[in-house]
Amino acid sequence: MTEPQASNRKKTPLVISPDEGEKIAEKLRWGQRLFLPAYISLLLLFTLLNVFGDGGGITLWLVQCVPLLIFIPGLLSQQYRTYSWICFVILAYFTWAVVNVMSPLIRWHDVVVLILTVIIFISAMMVSRWLQYWQYYQRQSLAAANTETD
Numbered sequence: 001m002t003e004p005q006a007s008n009r010k011k012t013p014l015v016i017s018p019d020e021g022e023k024i025a026e027k028l029r030w031g032q033r034l035f036l037p038a039y040i041s042l043l044l045l046f047t048l049l050n051v052f053g054d055g056g057g058i059t060l061w062l063v064q065c066v067p068l069l070i071f072i073p074g075l076l077s078q079q080y081r082t083y084s085w086i087c088f089v090i091l092a093y094f095t096w097a098v099v100n101v102m103s104p105l106i107r108w109h110d111v112v113v114l115i116l117t118v119i120i121f122i123s124a125m126m127v128s129r130w131l132q133y134w135q136y137y138q139r140q141s142l143a144a145a146n147t148e149t150d
Contacts, residue, residue: 016137024137028130035083035123039075042093042116043068049109067092080135083128086120093117 016024046064050056067089074082094117100110 016133016140021137024130024133028127028134031123031127031130035120035127038116038119038123042120045109045112078131080128080131083124083131086124090117090121094121
């Protein structure tokens with residue numbers, strides 16, 4: 001067998017125009033407006049179910065909420081990797097919700113959890129990508145401004 005040959009082609013850097021930058025910023029705002037209410041709603045739902053529901057308690061609340069609460073510092077500092085990690089963590093909640101929804105003992109809040117996890121997963125995935133492009137665009141704009149002043 002022959003070894004695969006490395007491409008001699010030079011990679012061209014990604015250049016984002018100001019128009020494209022505005023489109024990315026708008027998509028990012030849209031994604032964050034979708035993500036944040038769903039994220040907060042899921043935390044509030046778990047809190048309310050554990051305070052007022054049967055069988056709830058502080059231990060169950062900690063198990064349900066702490067894995068989501070640890071991402072708050074990364075969300076506040078707008079790190080795209082935080083959104084990527086939320087996608088991984090939310091899959092456990094999604095799996096739990098699907099099992100409960102398919103059970104003959106389905107409850108209304110299982111359906112709500114399923115809907116919220118889908119919204120969180122999709123919006124976090126897209127916000128992660130758009131935030132990465134937006135930060136790249138900001139660095140690119142800053143570098144261009146610095147070369148113009150030199």
